[in-house]
Amino acid sequence: MKKKTIFGILAVLVVMIAIFLIVQGNSGKSKAITVRTGEVKNETIVEKLSTTGTLIPNQTQTLMGTGNVVDVFVKTGDKVEKDKVLATYDNGLQLTAGFNGTVTQVNIKSKQADTNAQQGKPSIQLDDLSTLKVQLALSNSEASAVAVDQKAEITSGNETFSGKVAEKDPAAQSTQSATGTSASLGAVVTFDQAPEKLFAGFDVDVDITTNTVENVLALPIEALTYNDKNEPIVFEVKNGRAKETKIEIGIQSDKLIEVKSGLKEGEKVILSPSSDIKNNTEVTKE
Template identity: 80%
Template sequence: MKKKPIFALLAVVVLVVVIFILTQGNTGKSNAVSVRTGEVKKETIVETLSTTGTLIPNQSQSLMGTGNVVDVPISVGEKVEKDQVLATYDSGLQLTAPFAGTITQVNIKAKQADTNAQQGKPSIQLDDLSTLKVQLELSNSEASAVSVDQKVEISSNNHDFTGKISEKDPVALSTQTATGTNASLGAVVTFDNAPEKLFAGFDVDVSVTTNSVEDALALPIEALTYNDKNEPLVYVLKDGKAKETSIKIGIQSDKLVEVKSGLSEKETVILSPNSDIKNGTEVTKE
């Protein structure tokens, strides 16, 4: 009969031990921060510059006349051949097409005086729309990254095209805006193949390949962060803890960063580390 209290006491002790073990286990888990991770790998990294440009004709010519117009045998939208007569004046002057193209402006009428020169307008505008180019206006930082012959991808209304930088102006031009003076450098993109379903005057998205490295040690860009001195670093996952690691980086794409030093292939890094992640923080993978 005296054994019952002893058994009850033992049961209480066992229960306390179990609760302690469970509590300790749960406490240990709650201290670890759940993180997403990525791996350092060898990759090809392509650095690009994204901007917008304006579609322009392959050739353009503003034709100017003076005097009274006798005949204008063409209209806007009409395709004409090289050397075709576009207008005749009472002085005997004739405006002829310097190349085959499309009439995009007619600012004169028969039996009326041509005063467009005084207004700064062409009498007739001729454009070669058989193919198009893209006019870029580059900022100072963009201009330094762009060179002739760099590869380009052009996108418009879910249509993609390829091309290259064919021209780059030697000097930037300044224009007056509502907020002050704006300087930009002109560059021209030509298509590898004549585009379809594009129209001069519209803007297109342009992605210029400015640099590339094959077989580079690459880091997911989400893992990259900086210290208070603006020096690049990552947190490596090692033995269940976050290890703060300083690195040197090279070129970047929208997804990858080239690692020059500080990491080795196949190391695991923490993605998008938040303020809870410090050097030595216990972490677990999501």
Template identity: 80%
Template sequence: MTQMTLCHKKNSRKELKSMKKKTILGLLAVLVVAVVIFLFVRGNSEKSDAVIVRTGVVKKDTIIENLSTTGTLIPNQTQSLMGTGNVLEVTVKVGDKVAKDNVLATYDNGLQLIAGIDGTITQVNIKAKQADTNAQQGKPSIQLDDLSTLKVKLELSNSEASAVTINQKAKITSGNQTFSGKVAEKDPVAQSTQSATGTTASLGAIVTFDQAPENLFAGFDADVDITTNTVENVLALPIEALTYNDKNEAIVYVVKDGKAKETKIDIGIQSDKLIEVKKGVTNGETVILSPNSDIKDNMNVTKE
């Protein structure tokens, strides 16, 4: 074999090895690109599958629990005067302001109707030279009310009555005016009333104003918010986050690593915006607000 032939064979082997090396490197490069593309597509796919949710944060806060109800504005004091016989004279009309001990009406039998309080005449159901038959009809001859200040009469349901106690603070709203007050009275027993729909029972209570209100009128309704409980510096979450599972257990969905985690919680008192959490979540955790039936445990989620 000649020298030239040997050199040619050696060069051929080198070229073959070089080609194989380039082929392997090329295949590796293609594989790396494929893996990168796969991971990118997979990541985008997971993102596209994620449900967009609104979120809130668990934090320490003060919670004020209120009972909201509606009552009727009534006079602070009232006097229903009843007479009998023929009326000789009536000295007042509706709207008149009278002082205690003023004579309001006189009868032919010597009876006189006398004001027992300072107040305003709100009913006159008798006329001079006519017989007074109001007692038979269950009506007062003359009604006298102290309208210098008012109070709110409540009719509480069974659940409301158990939450209301004397001296609880209250907020009274009538029209566009709001006043502070407190629970001043609570009846010891409930009263039953008959209606077309059946018999209902309610417990009477009185809320008084801290200061005499102006431009309010007896007989109108007033909205009353009674503070029934307050807790300070407790773990709280937005009430929007609270929902219940099929066992009627209180749960929230905590967002962890891009996933919704169904979490059972123990709850306490609540306001219109916050609810106390006694167990189940920790301070600073993120929870999903208003979770609908599409939200499931371990589902991919992303914040708005």
């Protein structure tokens, strides 16, 4: 019985020693968090404003008549030349084309009274569809970034066209809707070359180049985060640990952000730092 007891005690001791060694071995393993890193480099950064606009004719003429219509000489879709008579009235009035264009609306008929003015509609509308442009409605923050002559890219489907900001209204306009009053500032983007197979009335995507800086320090935008004071920070990797570093930032693109102070070229920063990353957290690079 004594031998069995001794053997039992020895077996328990062996198990306890094994557990102790396993625990010690695990405690000796690194608790470092694996991170992805990027490098601070000299780059060219192009800042763009992305918005949506509506294709509109280069020129529009809204022709209004009054009285009884005698004759209508055009139909929707007709291309007409400047000074062509489009319709006549019994009071001697003539509706005449002010430029070469396409008739896009005809709301009158021969031998009938023209009541379109009371309904707020044109009797005939003429549009110059040879060269379209893009009408923008800018928000307050967008309006402050946009200026005349800035370069633009207009995208419709799979096609992209070059252009520029040609006009910017001096004051915003308010509009009333079911949800309240909103204000926007009008601007116009023109094409460098007349586009083909685009149609007035459709929306297009517009990217306006608002700022460009060359040969400046930049870091991947996914490295940027903010502290509890809403100050921009990054986490550098130094001696196997994360070091919280406050930085001053400038303009940004969709991938890069300018670093004005706080970092040097070649330094490594953690990309997309998780909430587990704190100052002095042990880290290891992938």
